[in-house]
Amino acid sequence: MVTKNRSPYRAVLLILLLICGMVAPAMAAEPIRIGALVSATGPASFLGDPELKTLEMYVERINASGGVIGRPLRLFHYDDGGNANEARNFANRLLRSDRVDLVIGGSTTGTTMAAVPLVERAGRPMISMAGALVITDPVRPWVFKTPQSDRMAAERVLADMQSRGITGIGLISGTDGFGRSGREQTLAVAADFGIQVLADQTYGPQDTDMTAQLTRIRNTPGVQAVFNFGFGQGPAIVTRNYAHLGIELPFYQSHGVASDRFLDLAGSAAEGVRLPASALLVPDALPDDDPQKQVVQDYKAAYEARWNVSVSTFGGYAYDALMLAVAAIEAAGSTEPEAVRSALEQIQGHVGVTGIFNMSPDDHNGLAPESFRLLEVRDGQWVLVD
Amino acid sequence: MALRLPERVPGLPVLALVLLLLPLFLGNEFHLDIATQIALIAATVVGLNLLVGYGGQVSLGHAAFFGMGAYASAILTGTYGWTSIPALLCGALLVAVLAWTLGRPILRLKGHYLSMATLGMGIIIAIVINNEGWLTGGPDGLAVEPLTVLGAELSIFDHYSLLGLEVSGAMLWYGLAALLLLLAVWIAQNLVDSPIGRALRAVHGSEVAARVVGVDTSHYKLLIFVISAVYASVMGSFYAHYTGFITPQVASFEHSIELITMVVLGGMASTYGVILGAVLLMLLPQLLTDFQDYEMMMFGLILMLTMIFMPKGLLPTLSEAVRRLRPRPATTPASGQE
Incomplete structure (x- = not known):
């Protein structure tokens, strides 16, 4: 009983x-909600696809090794297809419906800027993976970014020209967002390096022949070098046309073509082309005392082992964004937005794939122009020049 | 007999009721945000339907007018410091003049040629917006000031007290969008029931026959082209103020295709049908978040399937099916055989 x-x-x-x-x-293990806004498909998929792959891979890895501050990460990701309006809607969904603690993205300047007002209002940190200077200049309290700005790329190229004694150049650029912004920045800073832009030509993203523009540049008196600011297929076509016309002047490209795909597309025409690029393209050429060497080699090995495709600079932006977020959450000891934000702002000496980040309240990018390595194509390979 | 629904459901009050009750079922601000955008796009499509559904003229460049309205508002309020309403009216006037000028030669064309001409016009406008970066901000887009009405700023992020009630800006915007949609429908229905509407339907049926009975077809075609362009422009302006950021994609060919798909899917010449089309197609990207790459394909497929299986569109086909299911009212027994 x-x-x-x-x-x-x-x-x-x-x-x-x-x-x-x-x-x-x-x-105890309430997950940290990370929102990702990427352009994994559509015209900007060459940016978004490696970015998403990187985020997925490293969220898995971090969770396997115990998460951050004892909490697992949970990734919410949406594909905006490169469309700014979709990006805005998905940003809203991340912030209001999924209630994420932090947003990584977008992949392009347009998608980032469309999401900025919502992020600023919701008061959640956002780490963009897009290039244009306008994202972090003027500084917005909640918005950070990992790639170097296009102004830095222009400065790096112009500095190299200056060191070779070049004073007059021909500029050719794409009419997409990347090319336009790059053109503006180049025109804005050229004079600081004692360089005059004597010819200023443009081409559309879908154009298949730029011989006319290049001929005009060649016929401009005083041009000692040519600089092309663009991404996608355009620059590869420009490079082929350049070789075809037999122009002997030094030829510079922007970081927009810093991928092995450019070498495939341009072929032997790319010989002698110089460009600013992330250390990720030449991991083995870096000197052993380079602080980035280890990080870059590890990322490249892990990415290529997991996805069986060659690594891209753009995936590196996502790696840095996630690692900065993790570092900031660890420093803050919580996911309280303001604490994470100010922790992000105080990050110093964070060694990433793209460069070494030294954030401050006035600099939400934290990279120096030296984070760009100057490469030259020799025998179909990237060679570190500076 | 007692169960029989009235032959014509009073559409406008029903729509108003739906719009009024909808916020009660929306879970969070994100849903409200989507609902507001749907209402604005639906109003655009109601205007496009006047041209396509009633006038029988296909426009594949309508997003360009939408984009022009959006950019006119963005530039005039942002760069030149105008207030919202004059900027909106100025944009609408600009679009009206452009549509009138372009419409005169374009609307002489028929069938594919007309589609091609509107397509070309839309693409040219989109390219201009894309390339004139000094004015439009170029491909990276342009931030837009919040809407100002009578000196008061209506931002989705603020809170307002209305008759002693605390109301969020997002909710006010929803209310505004709902009112605009109702207004758009009301104007459209009045136009359709006016002599203009009758003339247009005659043009749609047979342009030659319409001309023979004395309808000035080119005049009416042009008139409705301008009206539907102005619809798009005005909604584009509101849309720009609402989203706070626009890129040349609002004026793109893809956006034009989206708009026309809404009309065809919902039901040409059915004002409430096209609203349903707008609702479905606007929700699609949110439901199929993993298939972003196939969105354009999906639109194409929807367009094709609708054309093949429901040439009249979703709502007219559905309401016909309902009508057929319903027992016929007392008529001669012979008609029971259909």
């Missing part, structure tokens, strides 16, 4: 224990 009476108590006790058992770990 006694045992019979006690059994309901035992059952209740058991259930209570079970509930406690279920609730306790759930509370």
Whole structure:
């Protein structure tokens, strides 16, 4: 009889224990919600695809090794297809419906800028993977970015020209967002390096022949070098046309073509082309005392082992964004937005794939022009020049 | 007999009721945001339907007018410091003049040639917006000031007290978009029931026959082209103020295709049908977040399937099916055989 009476108590006790058992770990391991806004498909997919792959891979890895501040990461990602309006809607969805603690993205300047007003209002840190200077200049409290700005790329190229004694150049650029912004920045800073832009030509993203523009540049008196600011197929065509016309002047490209794909597309025409690029393109050529060498080699090895495709600079932006986020959350010890934001702002000497980040309240990018390595194509390979 | 629904459901009050009750079912601000955008796009499509559904003229460049309205508002309020309403009216006037000038030669064309001409016009406008970066901000887009009405700023992020009630800006914007949609429908229905509407339907049926009975077809075609362009422009302006950021994609060919798909899917010449089309197609990207790459393909497929299986569109086909299911009212027994 006694045992019979006690059994309901035992059952209740058991259930209570079970509930406690279920609730306790759930509370302790409430996931950190990371939102990702990438252009994994569409015209900007060469940016978004490696970015998403990188994020997925490293979220898995971090979770396998115990998460951040004892909490697992949970990735919410949406593909905006490079469309700014979709990006805005998905940013809203991340912030209001998924209630993420932090946003990584977007992949392009347009998608980033479309999401900025919502992010600023919601008060969640956002780390963009897009290039244009306008994202972090003027500085917005909640917006950070990992790639160097296009102004830095222009400065790097112009500095190299200056060191070769070049004073007059021909500029050719794409009419897409990347090319336009790059053109503006180049025109803005050229004079600082004692360089005059004597010819200023453009081409559309879909154009298949730029011979006319290049001929005009060649016929402009005083041009000692040519600089092409663009991405996608355009620059590869420009490079082929350049070789075809037999122009002997030094030829510079922007970081927009810093991928092995450019070498494939341009072929032997790319010989002698110089460009600013992330260390990721030449991991083995870096000197052993380079602080980035280890990080870059590890990322490249991990990415290529996991996805079986060659690594891209753009995936590196996502790697840096995630690692900066993790570093900031660890420094803040919580996901409280303001704490994470100010922790991000105080990051110093963070060694990433793209460069070494030294954030400050006035600099939400934190990279120096030296983070760009100057490469030259020799025998179909990238060679580190500076 | 007692169960029989009235032959014509009073559309406008029903739509108003739906719009009024909708916020009660929306879970969070994100849903409200999507609902507001749907209402604005639906109003655009109601205007496009006047041209396509009633006038029988296909426009594959309508997003360009939408984009022009959006950019006119963005530039005039942002760069030149105008207030919203004059900027909106100025944009609408600009679009009206452009549509009138372009429409005169274009609307002489028929069938594929007309589609090609509107397509070309839309693409040219999109390219201009894309390339004139000094004015439009280029491909990276342009931030837009919040809407100002009578000196008061209506931002989705603020809160307002309305008759002693605390109302969020997002909710006010939803209300505004709902009112605009109702207004768009009301104007469209009045136009359709006016002599203009009758003339247009005659043009749609047979342009030659319409001309023979004395309808000045080119005049009416041009008139409705301008009206639907102005619809797009005005909604584009509101849309720009609402989203706060626009890129040349609002004026793109893809956006034009989206708009025309809404009309065809929902039901040409059915004002409430095209609203349904707008709702479905606007929700699609949110439902199929993993298939972004196939969105354009999906639109194409929807367009094709609708053309093949429901040439009248979703709502007219559905309402016909309902009508057929319903027992016929007391008429001659012979008609029971259909």
